[in-house]
Amino acid sequence: MTFEGENMSLQGRKHDAAYNFAYLDEQTKRMIRRAILKGLAIPGYQVPFASREMPMPYGWGTGGVQVSAATLTPDDTLKVIDQGADDTTNAVSIRKFFERTAGVATTEATDAATVIQTRHRIPEAPLTEDQVLVYQVPIPEPLRFLEPRETETRKMHSLGEYGLMHVKLYEDISRHGAIATSYAYPVKVEGGYVMDPSPIPKFDNPKLSDCPAIQLFGAGREQRIYALPPYTRVASLDFEDHPFEPSKADHPCDLCGSQGSYLDEVITDDRGGRIFVCSDTDYCRTRREAGHTGPQGAPDAEARS
Amino acid sequence: MHAQALEGGFTDAPTQAAQAFRAAMSAMARPGRIESADGVAPPAPVSPAAGALLLTLCDPETPLHLAGDHDTPEVRDWVTFHAGAPLVGAEAAQFALGTWAAVAPLDVYAIGTPEYPDRSATLIVEVAHLVAEGARLTGPGLCGAAELSLPETEAFRRNAALFPLGLDFFFTHGTRLAALPRTTRVEGT
Numbered sequence: 001m002t003f004e005g006e007n008m009s010l011q012g013r014k015h016d017a018a019y020n021f022a023y024l025d026e027q028t029k030r031m032i033r034r035a036i037l038k039g040l041a042i043p044g045y046q047v048p049f050a051s052r053e054m055p056m057p058y059g060w061g062t063g064g065v066q067v068s069a070a071t072l073t074p075d076d077t078l079k080v081i082d083q084g085a086d087d088t089t090n091a092v093s094i095r096k097f098f099e100r101t102a103g104v105a106t107t108e109a110t111d112a113a114t115v116i117q118t119r120h121r122i123p124e125a126p127l128t129e130d131q132v133l134v135y136q137v138p139i140p141e142p143l144r145f146l147e148p149r150e151t152e153t154r155k156m157h158s159l160g161e162y163g164l165m166h167v168k169l170y171e172d173i174s175r176h177g178a179i180a181t182s183y184a185y186p187v188k189v190e191g192g193y194v195m196d197p198s199p200i201p202k203f204d205n206p207k208l209s210d211c212p213a214i215q216l217f218g219a220g221r222e223q224r225i226y227a228l229p230p231y232t233r234v235a236s237l238d239f240e241d242h243p244f245e246p247s248k249a250d251h252p253c254d255l256c257g258s259q260g261s262y263l264d265e266v267i268t269d270d271r272g273g274r275i276f277v278c279s280d281t282d283y284c285r286t287r288r289e290a291g292h293t294g295p296q297g298a299p300d301a302e303a304r305s
Numbered sequence: 306m307h308a309q310a311l312e313g314g315f316t317d318a319p320t321q322a323a324q325a326f327r328a329a330m331s332a333m334a335r336p337g338r339i340e341s342a343d344g345v346a347p348p349a350p351v352s353p354a355a356g357a358l359l360l361t362l363c364d365p366e367t368p369l370h371l372a373g374d375h376d377t378p379e380v381r382d383w384v385t386f387h388a389g390a391p392l393v394g395a396e397a398a399q400f401a402l403g404t405w406a407a408v409a410p411l412d413v414y415a416i417g418t419p420e421y422p423d424r425s426a427t428l429i430v431e432v433a434h435l436v437a438e439g440a441r442l443t444g445p446g447l448c449g450a451a452e453l454s455l456p457e458t459e460a461f462r463r464n465a466a467l468f469p470l471g472l473d474f475f476f477t478h479g480t481r482l483a484a485l486p487r488t489t490r491v492e493g494t
Contacts, residue, residue, distance in 0.1 A: 021319035030364050033326045038423035040333045041473045041486035043445050047423045073323040158419035190445055214334045229334040229446035
């Protein structure tokens, strides 16, 4: 695809010359970059930043897009995940946005990416030290639904006063017999700040901790950036007698047979038919290409013919 | 203003600043890791790495303190032309640039407030050598421990004890840079 004003060079791809590199102006990027550095220096603390209007609605990843724009270099390879999938509207349009405005290479393969922007999943494949994972965050404040006032939640974070959060988890147990929170499950970073990991399923929470990649979180509407440096200790909140349990559907993937990946339930007809498939499309495809087949999956070669 | 103040900035700011920032981010995320940043030619005694950090992070919104020998008319003109950062005393600074002796004493810089620990100064310290040996570093960003040649250890131990308040540091030498956030625990060798 080419664009008016686009200038292809022999060295590689070029971004649409009508835009500054990666869309944002330089002063905005400096402001975001300063916030990212302070976020890395104070893991789990929400750094306020002057979020800009982006050419997409709030809720479509404006925070993640701004963090990615401030992070990308022309040499990067970008992957965008929307709820595990590379091929849904949000992922496709953000990938196209950066292909056009930053001229970066894009990929669907987790191991080929250097920057991964994600909405609500952490890839199944282990991340490496050479990768940056950028989360789109709707509500960055884990205490917001317990205490609506920003002045109060700031004070609670500064005092490490998280009793209210434990009361909420306790009420889950008293009502449902177990901690019913299944996504955006609150975590404690290095024994300090309580942090919202964005609405990832709690199945993904253990991957936050001791991760070799840099993890950045951007909330556009709420104007907050926070971060986890590599190998940061991240603990999901729990109780001694009700320890944290990452959960998933008790089923193998129907396409690739994986027992260990997070699954989406897909309704297949109007008679109650359903299948369970990997939420991480790249992981599922990689497994099928390697010859793994689930109960309902056709072998890869057959599926292609 | 000298004409040479107009020289020595990024020639392609969007991509060079992006590359310099990735070096700075990687350094801050992995304390002690030595990265390189280049692309600018600041007047002496500012190193290319420190110059790249200034042009990547400073602008009219960030008060900058030039400490000691770095406070020359040439450096002032260069910073003013290329970054537009207001030049201030240490107590009002969001960024400071100088040698370890010149940026002292550290207790005058902003360390943030309990509600806003991010409102703290970042110090860019020019050092005579920068190698991955010396003080032992542990903490977030590090798998096990790393080593970095630091000008001293006691000041960084006191700074880490202020967490979540405190200062964050970049160390620069030539085109090389490393960082030490407030979370890093520093032990002498």
